[in-house]
Amino acid sequence: MRILVLILLPLMAIFLQSTFFSVYSIKGTTPDLVLVFVTFFALFNRVEKGTAYAFACGLLEDLYMGRFIGLNALSKGLTAYIVGRVQGNVFKENIFVGLLSVLIATALNSLFLFLLSIVVFEVFHIDAGMLDSILYQAAYNAVVAVPLYIWYYNSAKGGVLKTPGRVK
Numbered sequence: 001m002r003i004l005v006l007i008l009l010p011l012m013a014i015f016l017q018s019t020f021f022s023v024y025s026i027k028g029t030t031p032d033l034v035l036v037f038v039t040f041f042a043l044f045n046r047v048e049k050g051t052a053y054a055f056a057c058g059l060l061e062d063l064y065m066g067r068f069i070g071l072n073a074l075s076k077g078l079t080a081y082i083v084g085r086v087q088g089n090v091f092k093e094n095i096f097v098g099l100l101s102v103l104i105a106t107a108l109n110s111l112f113l114f115l116l117s118i119v120v121f122e123v124f125h126i127d128a129g130m131l132d133s134i135l136y137q138a139a140y141n142a143v144v145a146v147p148l149y150i151w152y153y154n155s156a157k158g159g160v161l162k163t164p165g166r167v168k
Contacts, residue, residue: 005160009037010057014064029136031144032106034061034072038080039105039145040152043092045163047084054080068120075112079105098149099142106138 013033021030034057042050058076062069083105090097114130155161 001160002162002164005155006041006053010034010060013037014061018064026136026140027132029133029140031140032109032137033144033148034058035076035079035105035109036102036141036145036148037152038076039083039101040098040149040156042080042083043087043090043098043101044152044156044161045084045087047081047087050080050084050087051077071113071116071120074116075109078112079109082108092153095146095149095153098153099145102141102145102149103138106134106141110134110137 013036017030017033021033024030038050038054038057041053045053055073055077058073059070061072061076065072083101090101092098152161156163
C-alpha cells in the first residue's frame with residue numbers, strides 16, 4: 001500500500017497543480033506540490049531514497065509538461081539530496097521544521113532550475129518578475145505545506161507511509 005501511495009502522490013500533485021491550483025494562482029504562480037511531497041519524503045527517509053524518489057517525481061513532472069526533460073528531475077533530485085543530508089539533525093515532530101524545509105527547498109529548487117537553465121539555454125535573461133514568482137511560490141508552498149506536513153508526519157510515523165521495519 002505504501003508504494004501505491006508514493007506513486008499516487010506525485011500524480012495527484014501534478015493533476016492538482018495543472019487544474020485546481022491553476023485556477024487559484026497568485027499572480028500566475030501555483031504551488032509546487034511535487035516539491036512539497038519530495039521534501040517531506042527526503043525528511044523522513046535516507047538520502048539515497050529521497051534523492052531517487054525526487055528524481056523520479058521530477059522526471060514524471062518533466063514528462064507531463066513535455067519540455068526540457070530532465071530539468072525538474074535534476075533540480076528536485078539535488079534539492080532532496082540536500083534536504084536528506086540534514087534530515088537526521090532536525091526535530092521532525094515540530095511543524096515548523098516542515099514549513100522551513102519547504103521554504104528552503106523552494107529556494108534551492110529555484111536556484112538549481114536557474115543554474116540548469118543557464119546551462120541548457122545559451123541566452124538567458126533575468127527579470128524582476130522571476131524573483132517575484134519565486135517569492136510567491138515559496139509563500140504558496142508554505143501555506144499548503146502546513147496541513148500536508150501534519151498528514152505526512154502522522155502517516156510516516158504510524159500510517160500508510162510508515163517505512164516497513166521502522167519502530168514508532
